[in-house]
Amino acid sequence: MTVKVGLVGTGTVGGGCIEILRNHKEDFKRHYGIDIELTRVCSRNPEQAIEHGVDDIFTQDYQDIINDPDIDLVIELIGGTGVAKNVILEALGAGKHVVTANKALMATAGEEIFAKAAEKDLEVAFEASVGGGIPIIGPLKHSLIANEISSIMGIVNGTTNYMLTRMEEAGLSYDEALREAQDRGFAEADPTADVDGLDAAAKIAILSSIAFNSRVTMDDVYAEGIRNLNPVDIAMAKDMGFAVKLVALAYRSDEGVAVRVHPTMIPLEHQLATVNGVFNAIFAVGDAVGETMFFGEGAGSGPAASAVMGDVLEVCRHIQMGIKPIVGCTCMDELPILSMEDAKYKYYLRFVVADRSGVLAATANIFAKYQISVQSVTQRGTKARNAVDLVFLTHTAEERNMRQAIDEILALEGVVMGGEPSVIRVVD
């Protein structure tokens, strides 16, 4: 039996999928007995279809795929939460399995999509939605299910990781790093989703839902991006023995689950600290397996297509063997989301302050008032005359207290000269 597949979206990842099928169709048959045929390709852009050599099966109307009764499986690669959602829900409605790379959609409308799939006894696979080519959803839904997962910590956005790597290596400013990432095709013209941590938030929402068996949506995630990071802070952190990464993290406690994205200082010895450039890595801790990490290329045509086509081939196997979905949604529990205000971290803080006596005492008094204990304080000159960098590393403190302390320090008369301080949370 030949499984017939329709593809919606012919951008980078779609092109990669067409490429894989062209190169390995015969291997899939010989090694795995999987007989797969790309029957129809939909795109807004006829030139892309010609470029990928699929003009003979091309359409601009995705309904041609939904309405084709021979198509068993639809690959959705247009992204976003608009048309993509219609494509997926209509494909399921028409009795077709779905494979998607759409993190934003799975992190916001996952429940609705899974409900529809369950109602129709169909599969929805989405390995490519997190970590590009890195197998992580498969391992979490299969290999690691004997564990209770206690935490997940990942570098899941290649764009920002590239920028931070360049800021560290070459001392680039945020703006310079962004421009370079855009020039090299690692960042989009509108970089908001990446640099504000929204892309990472969608991914950690998906991973948390699977790991903790409890629905986490994008709205549940506290997300802070890298716009305010300064190469000075990255260099200071390195001197203190830390790397600065945009980390997506989630953990479970007796009170609920914490799901967050923010710039984070991690010890240089930590496995995640050496994940540089566009690479991604996801670190998971389970009660039996202990620490485990998955590393690879987080974006790009090949890696994402590897994940999409891995899902496609797996669903094809099931279709050929007449196997009903083995694992659907596993969000059976309803764990509360812990508020950011209650979070506890060590903090790195850098204020630009007036270079005069009494400033340290004034700030130290405020920390003391909010029970924030300071581990170290360093003062260094800046380019500006009459101003110095005042850098604090604190012991563990409550986010609520830290925010109030910062507000009070900013309100001190004639003390802070550089506006908002740099705030980086420390995880060690």
Next chain:
Amino acid sequence: MTVKVGLVGTGTVGGGCIEILRNHKEDFKRHYGIDIELTRVCSRNPEQAIEHGVDDIFTQDYQDIINDPDIDLVIELIGGTGVAKNVILEALGAGKHVVTANKALMATAGEEIFAKAAEKDLEVAFEASVGGGIPIIGPLKHSLIANEISSIMGIVNGTTNYMLTRMEEAGLSYDEALREAQDRGFAEADPTADVDGLDAAAKIAILSSIAFNSRVTMDDVYAEGIRNLNPVDIAMAKDMGFAVKLVALAYRSDEGVAVRVHPTMIPLEHQLATVNGVFNAIFAVGDAVGETMFFGEGAGSGPAASAVMGDVLEVCRHIQMGIKPIVGCTCMDELPILSMEDAKYKYYLRFVVADRSGVLAATANIFAKYQISVQSVTQRGTKARNAVDLVFLTHTAEERNMRQAIDEILALEGVVMGGEPSVIRVVD
């Protein structure tokens, strides 16, 4: 439907499995609908059964499990290629699925076991045979199948990695590192399988068979262990920018596949270079996914039991749903094994030589004769009077030539004073 499971072997890993079932039986039912019951436990050792609280279902005769018609699945955890093979083949013969952690057996008798399983339409799962708790066989058999895998490189033996880490960190000798590993329970009284690279050889044979779709058995693997490694070499390597690891590697070329285990110098920036202590990591390269790595604890009760029970739960899912085996043996191709003599590497070599003029010229002449180009040579004093360390780093050379050159250098009169040289292959 309750799936009934029999366990053979109550050592470290068996104990870990019993523990997981005790802690998470209800979670498996609630989250995944998997209803599993440990029905019978076999061990040579009644005290272990009592210790694990399974004396009520205990037997010393594995036939009690084979002959129990209610048991659907047998977990084999006794290890070795003797009784374990009978347990597995008899279990399959009696119509029971098998989960095993037995690398030596899978790397030698895999073909026979898979044939028996295929004949009876049963599953054989063996995730725990490689990399402890790290999901690697699952990803290779599922998530990554859209790729042609070109190479695999791994640190897959925790004992030797612990020893090498201690030799590097603390300058311990091989003997001291071994004694410490034994004291801490990381090495057995007879460490042969670990230190001579046989354990790693079995693991890379298994991974290669899956990655290259071609049967590789333990006999096909060139294996060299760490007995001859000296902390001096590890320190020298570090100065040159390399870590020394016992690496299992396999790659595919147009001529066939190379499958090898040997001490290896890898650049300090490589992801594998920072995998220390008892941790394992497996690095795989695919044509679509690019570089990907899987990291975690390579041994111990919890990690190995995580992998075993992950397999058990997956097979249980299939049994409950009446699903026939989805993936069996995929060794459809018959690729030749490349000989070690034809291998090409850069080499690190350290000879202890007489401290007199003419020695460097004599050795250099021999390298030249065998077309071995030297990248750098360093001479350093040793503790012994009249002797110095002569350390070469070569450009890429053929193993065959290198062996002949070493033999000729050893035969030079009055030159080499320290016996066999240290030879470490460099992969960069």
